[in-house]
Amino acid sequence: xxxxxxxxxxxxxxxxxxxxxxxxxxxxxxxxxxxxxxxxxxxxxxxxxxxxxxxxxxxxxxxxxxxxxxxxxxxxxxxxxxxxxxxxxxxxxxxxxxxxxxxxxxxxxxxxxxxxxxxxxxxxxxxxxxxxxxxxxxxxxxxxxxxxxxxxxxxxxxxxxxxxxxxxxxxxxxxxxxxxxxxxxxxxxxxxxxxxxxxxxxxxxxxxxxxxxxxxxxxxxxx
Amino acid sequence: xxxxxxxxxxxxxxxxxxxxxxxxxxxxxxxxxxxxxxxxxxxxxxxxxxxxxxxxxxxxxxxxxxxxxxxxxxxxxxxxxxxxxxxxxxxxxxxxxxxxxxxxxxxxxxxxxxxxxxxxxxxxxxxxxxxxxxxxxxxxxxxxxxxxxxxxxxxxxxxxxxxxxxxxxxxxxxxxxxxxxxxxxxxxxxxxxxxxxxxxxxxxxxxxxxxxxxxxxxxxxxxxxxxxxxxxxxxxxxxxxxxxxxxxxxxxxxxxxxxxxxxxxxxxxxx
Ligand SMILES: Nc1ncnc2c1ncn2[C@@H]1O[C@H](COP(=O)(O)OP(=O)(O)OP(=O)(O)O)[C@@H](O)[C@H]1O
Ligand SMILES: [Mg+2]
Numbered sequence: 001x002x003x004x005x006x007x008x009x010x011x012x013x014x015x016x017x018x019x020x021x022x023x024x025x026x027x028x029x030x031x032x033x034x035x036x037x038x039x040x041x042x043x044x045x046x047x048x049x050x051x052x053x054x055x056x057x058x059x060x061x062x063x064x065x066x067x068x069x070x071x072x073x074x075x076x077x078x079x080x081x082x083x084x085x086x087x088x089x090x091x092x093x094x095x096x097x098x099x100x101x102x103x104x105x106x107x108x109x110x111x112x113x114x115x116x117x118x119x120x121x122x123x124x125x126x127x128x129x130x131x132x133x134x135x136x137x138x139x140x141x142x143x144x145x146x147x148x149x150x151x152x153x154x155x156x157x158x159x160x161x162x163x164x165x166x167x168x169x170x171x172x173x174x175x176x177x178x179x180x181x182x183x184x185x186x187x188x189x190x191x192x193x194x195x196x197x198x199x200x201x202x203x204x205x206x207x208x209x210x211x212x213x214x215x216x217x218x219x220x221x222x223x
Numbered sequence: 224x225x226x227x228x229x230x231x232x233x234x235x236x237x238x239x240x241x242x243x244x245x246x247x248x249x250x251x252x253x254x255x256x257x258x259x260x261x262x263x264x265x266x267x268x269x270x271x272x273x274x275x276x277x278x279x280x281x282x283x284x285x286x287x288x289x290x291x292x293x294x295x296x297x298x299x300x301x302x303x304x305x306x307x308x309x310x311x312x313x314x315x316x317x318x319x320x321x322x323x324x325x326x327x328x329x330x331x332x333x334x335x336x337x338x339x340x341x342x343x344x345x346x347x348x349x350x351x352x353x354x355x356x357x358x359x360x361x362x363x364x365x366x367x368x369x370x371x372x373x374x375x376x377x378x379x380x381x382x383x384x385x386x387x388x389x390x391x392x393x394x395x396x397x398x399x400x401x402x403x404x405x406x407x408x409x410x411x412x413x414x415x416x417x418x419x420x421x422x423x424x425x426x427x428x429x430x431x432x433x434x435x436x437x438x439x440x441x442x443x444x445x446x447x448x449x450x451x452x453x454x455x456x457x458x459x460x461x462x463x464x465x466x467x468x469x470x471x472x473x474x475x476x477x478x479x480x481x482x483x484x485x486x487x488x489x490x491x492x493x494x
Contacts, residue, residue, distance in 0.1 A: 056494060077403075077491070077494075078402070083400075084398060084399065084400035096395075097392045097396075098392075099392070108396065108399055112396070112400055112401050156399075
């Protein structure tokens, strides 16, 4: 255990997919607990790749990465699931399970957590009300609009009160009102102590919600 | 949580495997029983001569030999000739039994005293018969191994297909923090239920087949009493019923273990 006050810490982290060229190189930064960070960069700069590192979807090919004080490069596979359950993810493209209703998609993280299931229905219903989908709980993802799917994905990401929330273009499919409500929700989670990282192209969104930003250019960090 | 599609092929193939295993297992058990009976039989020599040479041969063989009475002969012949074997119109041969191997020079002496005499020594056919029984049993064991191997292969293929079909959903659940054991457990539960269903069907078909075969051997058995469940159960030895009950459990276990191993190996590709 080291630097427990930093939720995320990177030291000279690089990432390459297979035998290809490095898509991320020599990244060094830390997010203290409770931080809010924008992740900016052109298309192809490596935002999704960096978020994949932080969601433990890939491991760094060089450098050192710690999440919640645990070293990731050296961790065994069996140590990762409990770490993943402390991370909320809004994937680029939602990635809802097509056979499950909106309700069951949102309930997934609670069902995977070792916690009493008694309050599950109330918690999930409350969460869906928050994102304005209490009337659509039984709908399958294919029966929802892309904006509604995005809101289900957001509800799923935050339902288990993650310590770290990572969102990849979460407002991509939302209108301005919905995007505003989403930012309110993220700000509230952040105020409750969740560390939030949001990757986006939207300059307008960043201007409306000023916060420190990491800027990626060709897989490297620009101040 | 994961809704897997119906794999109709898995239960059908497992049913076929259990059917094969049950039939070959029943054959092995029957062979083992026969081998035991034959090995337990007295070690002796049987001499069979035409009826008119009976007295001469009795003198030749001496007091150690026992000549079978009409009743004893009838009892021996009854399975083949029925209850009336004792009242046959044609002449039965004189049959003698004597303990141990044939005495030296017996065959030459018989050729002179009773041409056409048949001498058979139990241990010769007994050894052949028990060697046959042993090889039937060995074949049964081999068949069981091959069947178990093929059944495991079927489960590997079915589980692999199912994993590939649900790859996207599995990856999402994995990213949400599901441990390998939880995901593999879903697939193992599914595979073992399908294997159990197929195996029960296979076992029931095998039971029906064996009962039908048992009817063919009915002439060797006491006359069938009224049709009851107990009478039906008595048609097959308890060991065969036990086999028919154990096979579905074994198939379920194979399904569970193989699906667990397959799913865990597959999941190891994810970070
Ligand atoms: N699985 C992969 N295998 C190989 N190369 C990849 C893979 N995923 C991404 N890349 C490459 O890595 C680079 C960074 O991609 P990434 O998806 O991280 O960009 P991004 O900043 O999220 O872009 P966008 O804003 O368009 O989503 C790109 O050049 C991309 O082609
Ligand atoms: Mg991206």
